[in-house]
Amino acid sequence: MNTQSTREQQLLSWINLNTEFSCQSLVMVSADASFRRYFRFLSGDKWIIAVDAPPQYENIAAFLNVASSYSAAGINVPKVYAYDLDLGFYCQQDFGNTLFSGQLNQQNCQQLYKQALGVIPLLQKCTSTENGPLPEYDRALVDRELAMMKDWLVEQYLELDLSNTELGVLDNALKSISEKFLAQPKVGVHRDYHSRNLMILDDEIGVIDFQDAVVGPVTYDAVSLLRDCYQRWPSQWVEAWLKDLHQEYYAKYAWADFKYWFDVTGMQRHIKVAGIFARLYIRDGKSGYLADIPRTLEYLIEAANDYPEYKKFATVICDNILPAVLAKQQGCIDA
Incomplete structure (x- = not known):
């Protein structure tokens, strides 16, 4: 046995x-x-x-x-x-079987995302429990997560040899992303607030898988939901949903600042997740997440390309890492 x-x-x-x-x-x-x-x-x-x-x-x-x-x-x-x-x-x-991810479609997504986004301010008020404050999303944790793409995806899964110049671009981008990530206002963060961790309960949202909650960036849970590694919606829809969230709950912050925080946080999360998906395959034998790596990298490229300071970083991902992932996955299919 x-x-x-x-x-x-x-x-x-x-x-x-x-x-x-x-x-x-x-x-x-x-x-x-x-x-x-x-x-x-x-x-x-x-x-x-x-x-x-x-x-x-x-x-x-x-x-x-x-x-x-x-x-x-x-x-x-x-x-x-x-x-x-x-x-x-x-x-x-038992919350049943009606996952948020399974119910989403073009007809109901506007209403479902409005409901799910409305829960985030409640999550953000929870910065402690009866046994003390939630852990901080501190620099050590951020930097460990940022290292995961290079360690697990680039080196171990792809066995990709980047040039010294390309490695320098990655290192500079990761340092900058870490600093901008940590500079945001801090709130309670679920940390995995995405479509597979939400349930539909009689037109209400049920929340699961929250044991990794921390105190961290104000935009983190919005990123997890709106730039979900398992779902992708037109970028103009995502921006409209984010603007509505900003206007209703975060108007004290300038929209340009809030959007920048959202994009930088998205980059940090997708760098981490790309590495985690590779690790799940290499270390844990879970291959089902490999198919989600291209979508995750596409999010990363899209966000990085919007800012001059990250365009070289986007180029390294777009010209080197994403093609290597697609080629490896195609090779596995052909085999």
């Missing part, structure tokens, strides 16, 4: 022995980009979600603390019914 099967059996036993629920069998719902696995089971007439979150990899305490803070702020998050920090198991409310 492999490790995952053993964990599943332990989870089932834990539910029956240590919670108010009875469980005959577990049905896999999803396994995400982390080490968490989600199962659904029926106890009586009630569906429950059981989560396997191995404690050596996942921080259940952070999830519980943020859940309490978000709930108190009026954010619709799943109720947690039972947990065991040492084992890395918990049971939570």
